[in-house]
Amino acid sequence: MTLSGDNLMRVKRSNRSALLYALHQNGAMSRKRLSQTMGLTPAAITKITADMLSEGLIRESGALPTASAGRREILLEIHPDSRCALGVLINLRKATLSAVRMNGTSVFLEELAIPAQADADKTTELLCARLMALTEEHELPPEQILGVGVAVRGILTPDCRSVADSFGALAQKDYPLCDRIEALTGYHAVLENNVRALFAAQRFFDREGSDGPQFFLRCEYGIGAAMTIDGQIQHGSTQQCAEIGHIPVIRRGGKLCSCGKTGCLETVASPAAIAEAAADALSERDTPILWRAHRAAPDKPMDVEDVLTAAAGGDAGAGRIVDEAVIALAGALKSVVYLLDPNRIVLYGRMFDHPYFLSRLLGEMQEGMDGSHAVALEKSRYNRTLDRSAAALLAVRDCFDRGGM
Ligand SMILES: [Zn+2]
CATH class of the missing domain: 1.10.10.10 (Winged helix-like DNA-binding domain superfamily/Winged helix DNA-binding domain)
Structure with missing residues (x-):
């Protein structure tokens, strides 16, 4: 208040x-x-x-x-060309540098590989140096640059200025990323969790105002989510709102999660978890289709697409692994439906591009639900493209919030 x-x-x-x-x-x-x-x-x-x-x-x-x-x-x-915003997105092993106009159209985009557990100072210096070089290459006048939007995986500090824990992206904890980027670029920086930034970008392109609660689920590296109430993306009391990837779904003996616990939803239903479970179960008898595919390309690491394709082709073992993931994921989403009463749930990530996975999930979401809780569940119309602009759009949104002042 x-x-x-x-x-x-x-x-x-x-x-x-x-x-x-x-x-x-x-x-x-x-x-x-x-x-x-x-x-x-x-x-x-x-x-x-x-x-x-x-x-x-x-x-x-x-x-x-x-x-x-x-x-x-x-x-x-x-005026779409009156200003532009810069963006730095830091994920696990990958960073994305970008600039967008006021309407979200791209000025430039560059992806860089970074090591896991990257040194925070060195990485920030490298990213800022490249970002500044790109603004010069594209001749962006400094007076037109609104600032730098920064999106990073993990948990932020309560003041949204530092990264409390990026779960392996940056090695250091409680790292003052906003202060460092401001010092290195000379521009105002705004920081947000990467999934919330993606959801904000989805809402920006959807041109949405305040309306009923909405939920955004992203399955990519792990499982992340974000939600709105009264049109505002929620942070929670400890910056961990909507962290459904870490809901415990295996009571005992579950696999170790990136958060340090065992048995989280992410260890069962994330793309990496599905691929890992399939690699563990790979055998000529139990997963024959996946086995043959793997024999044809033995050096290729197991990928979730391989598992989904095998399951869709009738591989019973692969199908069981996918079903286990789908049931766990749908269970968590049903809790969201009863808790939040959202008017829609947006799905984001490569698994949702696979018709087999999407249809199984939509089917499972019907199980045990009544008609009054029929929530629109939809794949994002910008699926797998929002990473290109999400960070920079944080600075555009910040400009809107400040009235362009
Ligand atoms: Zn976890």
């Missing part, structure tokens, strides 16, 4: 922020419609839009046709 009062600067910032979000969600709008949508007087809208036009944040984009001879309503929109 906010107990502080509003001074004039904060009111100005808040109105400008609301205007940017209104234009982002609705596309071009007239001043009259902005006034109606935002509940501000036409005079107030005229003043705010005049300031933002002069700053180049918004631009005029045609006019509404009028039936009468009255004044035509000029449309306003966010």
Whole structure:
């Protein structure tokens, strides 16, 4: 609960922020419609839009046709090329550097391999040096750069400035990543957990405002999730909201998880867990289709796609492993449905591109559920592409939140 009062600067910032979000969600709008949508007087809208036009944040984009001879309503929109945002995404063994325009279109994108347990200082220096080189190569004027959005796997500190634990991406814990990136680039940095950043990017491209609760599930390295309430992505009391990958699903004797516990959902249902279980079970008798595929390419490490393809082709052993994963994952998602009552669950990750896995999961989600809890479960329409812009979009969103000030 906010107990502080509003001074004039904060009111100005808040109105400008609301205007940017209104234009982002609705596309071009007239001043009259902005006034109606935002509940501000036409005079107030005229003043705010005049300031933002002069700053180049918004631009005029045609006019509404009028039936009468009255004044035509000029449309306003966010100027997509007025500013750009930089992004640094740090995952396990991979980092992505990016820049996007105000509408999320890409200016540049570069992926770099980094070692697991990477030295945090060295890696941050290397990534920032390359990021700055890319901004020069693409001739991005410094005055147009909003800042750096930083997304990293793992848990952040409560102030969202440091990485408490990146579970193997960076070797150091409690690492002040925002401060370091600000010092190395000279730009303001905002930090978010990688899965929350992906969900924020999904919502940005969906142009969504506040609505019912939503849940975003990502299965890639491990199993991560993020959720919204009243349109806001939740962090929880210890920055671990929606960590369903670490719900215990095996009571005793489960496998060791990246979090240090045993028997987590991630150790059964993540792509790596499915591939690992299949490699352990590989035999001519139990997994004949997978066995033959492996014999044809013995040097290729077992991958979840191999297991799903074998299961889809009727391999009973592979099918059992996939079913175990599906049942565990669906069980966790059913808990989400009853707890959160979301209006949709978005699925993100390569497993959901496989029709066999997706249809098994959707089928399993029906088991034991009643009609009043039928939640729309859908693969993200941006599946496996949001990593390209998610980090940089954090800085665009930060600009919207600050009213472009
Ligand atoms: Zn775990």
